[in-house]
Amino acid sequence: MSSHREAPAISKDPVADNTDSYAFVSPDRDDTVTLVANYLPLEAPAGGPNFFEFGDDVLYAIYVDNDGDAEADVTYLFRFRTEVRNPNTFLYNTGPITSLDSPNWNRRQFYSITQVKGGTDEQDETILASNLTSPPCNIGPRSTPNYPALAAAAVHELPGGKKVFAGQRREGFYVDLGSIFDLGALRPFQELHLIPMAAAPGVDATKDVNVHTIAIQVPKRELTRDGSTPADPQDPRSVIGVWAAAFRRKARIRDGEAHDVESGPWIQVSRLGNPLFNEVIVPMAKKDRWNALPPSSDSQFAQYVAHPELARLLPVLYPAAFPHLAAYTKARADLLAILLTGIPSGIIPGFQNFTGAQQADMLRLNMAVPPSASPSINGILGGDLAGFPNGRRVFDDTVTIEIRAVAGLTIPLVDTSYVPDAAAGLVTDIVHAPSLAGNPDLADRYQSSFPYLGLPRDGFHTPPA
């Protein structure tokens, strides 16, 4: 599910598990880009008394490549520090938390942001801010009676027009989790499945869980290679590649007395560019290795993009639905472009997000494409050039987009002789209206301003009594 628990090793380390990454032109500040990296998958809102938090022993990173070599040119590093006010209570809070400095809040987290800028030869590092406050988790009406105010207070303005937030938010990614991993069942089409059942609309399995979000909003000019503000979608300087990661120290010595020793370099344990890349493209035996590698190493995984296992499975699981896909044996140049190099000019009118020949799994955002006034959750497949795979917005239906692409809907971009199966343009795991406004329950998960993901569910009301 995007990248939640997507590899064996990281599934056992949720604090470092990068679940989703997003990169989009801020809809309410279109001279900026918002970069989001989520961690801690499937947080049950009532999960106390030790509620969810970032790891003090984890280094979190968001990377931007602006010259197409799949190496970071701008990096934002986030480090967290936890403080306990009262060591003599087991409680997360000893009364209502009404502000970020409330004496009732017993376990608080603070963080710093380091910006690293540089090419291949040298880097400049700057601490953008330190001792910034994360909000508490949303516990319930007695403990966090005015959560919107707490969350708003945790949006920090930084010099130079930046904003940052790090803390709990509502999960923005939606998927029929229970069905899709039950032998690839897509409930709306499961009457056609090899093991058929009556068709059903699909179940949004993540609508009541939370994640921990790191979000930073940055002026576009700070992300381009030459400091320019992108204006022309055809200009290569308008495109950036984005991914996120998490790191742990190489050595940890446990002493059994809560005084563990950590030492050595930071080792990457989680990575995420395009949603679902490691999850459904990379084979099980190589997922942990993929998580440890930089995007510049991704050419070794190109074979799994060119001949994705899922494209072979769909005609088997849905025997009558994908005859054209079943007969297609060529390398999937459409997927290689969408996921590993970006889409060159001349394919989609007015659009490109091509970063060059270097294959790398990155979100590729053309920053010169303005935000859409009426966004389609199907992104570019829905005719909305501001959506995935042009970067990724928090509400994009990436499951449907990627299933349809793998099912062959995008093959004609590179092979005009191919006619997609009718099912390729219809297949989805949950039935949604194409517009965000047409899905009120879905729209409720997001907000129109930074950090765009909605307020987290609280533990008292979730699940509803």
Next chain:
Amino acid sequence: MSGVTRRKFLAQVSLGAAAAGGLAGGLVGLVAAPRLPGLPGRTRKASATQVGGNDQESVVAHVRDIATGEVAVMVGTRELVYRDPDLVAHLMGVAPHAVRR
């Protein structure tokens, strides 16, 4: 696929060579260069604001290969890998005396 033409294009893809490792010759054997996460092999400048190790942290040594005497020494966020067969031989002599706790 509204708004999408069906013109054929060739994906400009290539299989790039893997990045070279950050190992260089040292006094005794192998020396691992300092690295920032995800950015192997780059030099760093600035000190007052840099994200770096704390030299007051413990030193951790890891015998990577008994046969070659390769040892990794970690301090702060730095790691030195070198060959010291005498040290490894000494440690291997001590190892059988480790007690179970």
